[in-house]
Amino acid sequence: xxxxxxxxxxxxxxxxxxxxxxxxxxxxxxxxxxxxxxxxxxxxxxxxxxxxxxxxxxxxxxxxxxxxxxxxxxxxxxxxxxxxxxxxxxxxxxxxxxxxxxxxxxxxxxxxxxxxxxxxxxxxxxxxxxxxxxxxxxxxxxxxxxxxxxxxxxxxxxxxxxxxxxxxxxxxxxxxxxxxxxxxxxxxxxxxxxxxxxxxxxxxxxxxxxxxxxxxxxxxxxxxxxxxxxxxxxxxxxxxxxxxxxxxxxxxxxxxxxxxxxxxxxxxxxxxxxxxxxxxxxxxxxxxxxxxxxxxxxxxxxxxxxxxxx
Amino acid sequence: xxxxxxxxxxxxxxxxxxxxxxxxxxxxxxxxxxxxxxxxxxxxxxxxxxxxxxxxxxxxxxxxxxxxxxxxxxxxxxxxxxxxxxxxxxxxxxxxxxxxxxxxxxxxxxxxxxxxxxxxxxxxxxxxxxxxxxxxxxxxxxxxxxxxxxxxxxxxxxxxxxxxxxxxxxxxxxxxxxxxxxxxxxxxxxxxxxxxxxxxxxxxxxxxxxxxxxxxxxxxxxxxxxxxxxxxxxxxxxxxxxxxxxxxxxxxxxxxxxxxxxxxxxxxxxxxxxxxxxxxxxxxxxxxxxxxxxxxxxxxxxxxxxxxxxxxxxxxxxxxxxxxxxxxxxxxxx
Amino acid sequence: xxxxxxxxxxxxxxxxxxxxxxxxxxxxxxxxxxxxxxxxxxxxxxxxxxxxxxxxxxxxxxxxxxxxxxxxxxxxxxxxxxxxxxxxxxxxxxxxxxxxxxxxxxxxxxxxxxxxxxxxxxxxxxxxxxxxxxxxxxxxxxxxxxxxxxxxxxxxxxxxxxxxxxxxxxxxxxxxxxxxxxxxxxxxxxxxxxxxxxxxxxxxxxxxxxxxxxxxxxxxxxxxxxxxxxxxxxxxxxxxxxxxxxxxxxxxxxxxxxxxxxxxxxxxxxxxxxxxxxxxxxxxxxxxxxxxxxxxxxxxxxxxxxxxxxxxxxxxxxxxxxx
Numbered sequence: 001x002x003x004x005x006x007x008x009x010x011x012x013x014x015x016x017x018x019x020x021x022x023x024x025x026x027x028x029x030x031x032x033x034x035x036x037x038x039x040x041x042x043x044x045x046x047x048x049x050x051x052x053x054x055x056x057x058x059x060x061x062x063x064x065x066x067x068x069x070x071x072x073x074x075x076x077x078x079x080x081x082x083x084x085x086x087x088x089x090x091x092x093x094x095x096x097x098x099x100x101x102x103x104x105x106x107x108x109x110x111x112x113x114x115x116x117x118x119x120x121x122x123x124x125x126x127x128x129x130x131x132x133x134x135x136x137x138x139x140x141x142x143x144x145x146x147x148x149x150x151x152x153x154x155x156x157x158x159x160x161x162x163x164x165x166x167x168x169x170x171x172x173x174x175x176x177x178x179x180x181x182x183x184x185x186x187x188x189x190x191x192x193x194x195x196x197x198x199x200x201x202x203x204x205x206x207x208x209x210x211x212x213x214x215x216x217x218x219x220x221x222x223x224x225x226x227x228x229x230x231x232x233x234x235x236x237x238x239x240x241x242x243x244x245x246x247x248x249x250x251x252x253x254x255x256x257x258x259x260x261x262x263x264x265x266x267x268x269x270x271x272x273x274x275x276x277x278x279x280x281x282x283x284x285x286x287x288x289x290x291x292x293x294x295x296x297x298x299x300x301x302x303x304x305x306x307x308x309x310x
Numbered sequence: 311x312x313x314x315x316x317x318x319x320x321x322x323x324x325x326x327x328x329x330x331x332x333x334x335x336x337x338x339x340x341x342x343x344x345x346x347x348x349x350x351x352x353x354x355x356x357x358x359x360x361x362x363x364x365x366x367x368x369x370x371x372x373x374x375x376x377x378x379x380x381x382x383x384x385x386x387x388x389x390x391x392x393x394x395x396x397x398x399x400x401x402x403x404x405x406x407x408x409x410x411x412x413x414x415x416x417x418x419x420x421x422x423x424x425x426x427x428x429x430x431x432x433x434x435x436x437x438x439x440x441x442x443x444x445x446x447x448x449x450x451x452x453x454x455x456x457x458x459x460x461x462x463x464x465x466x467x468x469x470x471x472x473x474x475x476x477x478x479x480x481x482x483x484x485x486x487x488x489x490x491x492x493x494x495x496x497x498x499x500x501x502x503x504x505x506x507x508x509x510x511x512x513x514x515x516x517x518x519x520x521x522x523x524x525x526x527x528x529x530x531x532x533x534x535x536x537x538x539x540x541x542x543x544x545x546x547x548x549x550x551x552x553x554x555x556x557x558x559x560x561x562x563x564x565x566x567x568x569x570x571x572x573x574x575x576x577x578x579x580x581x582x583x584x585x586x587x588x589x590x591x592x593x594x595x596x597x598x599x600x601x602x603x604x605x606x607x608x609x610x611x612x613x614x615x616x617x618x619x620x621x622x623x624x625x626x627x628x629x630x631x632x633x634x635x636x637x638x639x640x641x642x643x644x
Numbered sequence: 645x646x647x648x649x650x651x652x653x654x655x656x657x658x659x660x661x662x663x664x665x666x667x668x669x670x671x672x673x674x675x676x677x678x679x680x681x682x683x684x685x686x687x688x689x690x691x692x693x694x695x696x697x698x699x700x701x702x703x704x705x706x707x708x709x710x711x712x713x714x715x716x717x718x719x720x721x722x723x724x725x726x727x728x729x730x731x732x733x734x735x736x737x738x739x740x741x742x743x744x745x746x747x748x749x750x751x752x753x754x755x756x757x758x759x760x761x762x763x764x765x766x767x768x769x770x771x772x773x774x775x776x777x778x779x780x781x782x783x784x785x786x787x788x789x790x791x792x793x794x795x796x797x798x799x800x801x802x803x804x805x806x807x808x809x810x811x812x813x814x815x816x817x818x819x820x821x822x823x824x825x826x827x828x829x830x831x832x833x834x835x836x837x838x839x840x841x842x843x844x845x846x847x848x849x850x851x852x853x854x855x856x857x858x859x860x861x862x863x864x865x866x867x868x869x870x871x872x873x874x875x876x877x878x879x880x881x882x883x884x885x886x887x888x889x890x891x892x893x894x895x896x897x898x899x900x901x902x903x904x905x906x907x908x909x910x911x912x913x914x915x916x917x918x919x920x921x922x923x924x925x926x927x928x929x930x931x932x933x934x935x936x937x938x939x940x941x942x943x944x945x946x947x948x949x950x951x952x953x954x955x956x957x958x959x960x961x962x963x964x965x966x967x
């Protein structure tokens with residue numbers, strides 16, 4: 001069993017060697033940029049908090065202790081405490097998980113929907129394209145935050161409704177990007193050739209078009225992870241989304257606002273957590289875009305070649 | 311010039327389907343309201359069955375959906391956005407009283423976006439890879455990453471609590487005579503410089519908070535747009551012609567403006583969304599704050615009224631942007 | 645006419661491009677003299693540095709390129725020593741240029757008339773009205789049909805040939821002494837190409853302007869030029885009268901170029917291309933840059949750069965075969 005499996009892996013590696021080399025190069029270019037590395041570190045830190053936060057948090061984020069009400073940061077409570085005496089560091093650590101879930105679920109709904117619609121619209125064109133794009137345009141005719149707000153209110157508050165509302169306002173952007181990419185890829189000769197050979201539309205889209213439109217979508221999705229977290233925090237701030245006592249970063253800032261600026265830590269730490277997380281995704285997205293940009297890539301390849309030859 | 315006229319007519323015609331789409335969405339959203347709408351509108355759970363029946367009749371809730379949409383549209387056209395269960399006043403009346411404050415704030419913020427974003431972008435393109443260029447990049451990166459509500463609170467702390475230069479929030483004092491309902495302008499029209507400065511001091515912090523994301527975004531787009539134009543052939547020809555540096559720059563900027571104008575329209579949407587948050591933090595008595603108060607008291611007609619209004623403003627602004635686009639760029643008019 | 649009355653002399657010009665891959669020596673130690681009133685052709689393969697050389701004359705080498713050293717004497721003045729402000733006065737009024745692709749040479753947001761008058765107004769203190777009058781005259785000179793209407797047309801409303809006529813009229817608007825035409829017909833349809841060449845020839849005759857044609861098309865050279873310089877890898881390898889060059893080419897590279905032209909009279913002869921490729925301009929071959937591709941290459945060619953030798957009748961060649 002084992003030798004068979006390893007030979008299969010070997011075969012796979014052999015077959016996709018060019019692709020793997022390509023990814024290795026991308027990673028190498030990415031790691032050369034200080035700001036991309038910064039972003040990567042921030043994102044990894046955030047993921048670490050979201051996954052292990054509850055296990056490493058110093059105390060129970062829900063434990064009320066009125067004796068320790070609104071304490072400034074100290075060695076026992078590095079981020080201070082809230083009006084119920086709960087440890088803010090623990091609450092911020094738990095909040096990472098909420099943000100990660102919101103970001104992932106929202107993108108997991110709207111990226112596939114947007115990409116599939118964009119592929120269909122771009123590949124088939126004509127009436128299908130027209131209909132999909134008109135609907136998309138209508139959704140884009142709303143400022144995202146406002147429509148998400150109305151939807152969340154209409155569906156009743158809660159984390160799930162916020163995620164649905166965000167997905168509803170976010171998918172049209174992906175239709176736009178995907179369609180634009182498909183239109184430029186569709187002109188390529190290999191697509192013509194595949195069509196001439198009688199390969200089915202589905203197969204052409206899945207094997208030849210999708211891989212070629214993926215990289216800008218990865219870039220946008222990385223940045224949108226930050227943008228979704230930011231918007232979700234804004235919705236929580238105005239009272240939608242996660243309900244107390246769930247620790248959500250935007251909500252924590254809103255809860256701290258009445259005690260601001262006397263108890264500055266209550267507002268400051270959850271806010272800086274949002275800021276650094278979103279900053280991380282933006283830096284990483286920027287870095288990935290540069291790493292995939294052939295112009296910048298060649299420049300860096302030259303630099304590294306020079307560095308090696310010296 | 312005839313081409314321009316046809317373009318404008320065509321563009322206005324595409325405005326109508328968008329408008330219908332917008333109302334369809336808001337209609338669907340209002341159908342999603344939890345619980346029995348009739349009961350909600352009739353004033354909560356305590357309402358008697360007869361009252362509910364009467365309300366159902368009055369709001370056509372027993373008729374098919376398309377008829378309900380028809381009535382919805384008809385009411386919208388009449389300016390009837392329903393009655394707030396909280397204040398028992400027509401929502402349109404409430405909104406109209408809050409609206410001027412939002413308009414004033416949005417105008418100030420948009421001015422900041424244009425007057426800061428475009429010059430910053432041009433400077434960083436012309437001085438590529440300089441300290442200024444890097445500073446602008448960091449500035450705009452912070453802009454797209456910082457939560458507006460948190461930024462607002464931090465600025466409030468700095469300029470009110472710490473430096474004491476600006477008021478913490480609220481709108482400035484109303485001038486003695488109202489012409490436009492925009493206090494800054496009205497104080498000027500009244501010749502009251504003291505009121506003018508007070509109003510400017512009140513508006514500057516919320517306007518800057520609201521504009522910050524936009525400034526960064528516009529600066530970034532301007533930068534790449536100017537760099538794009540600078541590398542195009544016609545700029546070389548402008549230099550071959552022996553034009554002065556300033557004349558060449560004028561050509562470059564006008565060409566770079568084409569994509570910037572589009573971004574300004576899109577960014578205005580973000581600005582309207584941001585107004586909801588900014589007004590809440592700075593106690594600015596506009597429709598955004600009105601909507602947030604509505605969220606906390608489940609005043610659904612109020613929220614939907616604000617949503618429709620903001621959607622409407624947004625598509626009108628984008629229409630205006632497209633028309634402006636055609637004025638700048640003769641190629642669009644075809 | 646020849647000998648004393650030179651209008652442009654380039655001495656030891658070096659233009660380097662500082663790229664991430666290394667320093668590209670686009671033009672190296674280039675010498676050239678152009679006489680008043682002649683039509684001069686600068687020929688060579690794509691990337692041999694012919695456009696960069698003429699851009700250097702206008703001091704408009706695109707970044708990351710830089711003029712490293714040399715002298716460019718125009719009408720007795722070294723252009724490389726002029727302050728930028730003075731240089732701007734020369735551009736457009738004394739030296740002008742027409743580009744390869746008229747589709748990208750004009751600002752899409754302004755009318756053809758505006759872009760012509762703007763040039764006039766930048767150099768002359770005349771009223772707007774008389775500038776427009778002059779633009780109208782120019783449009784007639786370059787044979788634009790319905791010139792009045794075309795003044796108000798935007799570039800996208802004009803055809804490629806028409807745009808090239810507008811560009812030409814702008815270039816001629818201040819009666820320049822030197823007009824550089826950088827492959828002015830490459831981007832146009834074949835029939836339009838002939839028209840534009842005809843126009844340039846007429847204008848050259850009518851106004852006595854010195855015309856420098858940059859081209860890789862030997863047919864255009866034979867058709868238009870009085871004298872020709874052949875460039876290879878950043879340097880001039882041969883200069884001669886057009887009849888002399890076609891009848892008695894000396895440099896192996898020139899011979900190769902001429903063999904590569906299809907000819908109507910000798911149908912059966914096979915077209916020959918020059919073997920090998922244009923050298924890497926970051927680390928050019930030592931000695932004569934052509935030696936790796938040269939069928940006559942000798943030992944000395946690999947070591948020493950050949951100097952320009954006068955073979956009489958103004959026929960110059962840089963090749964060890966003749967020293």
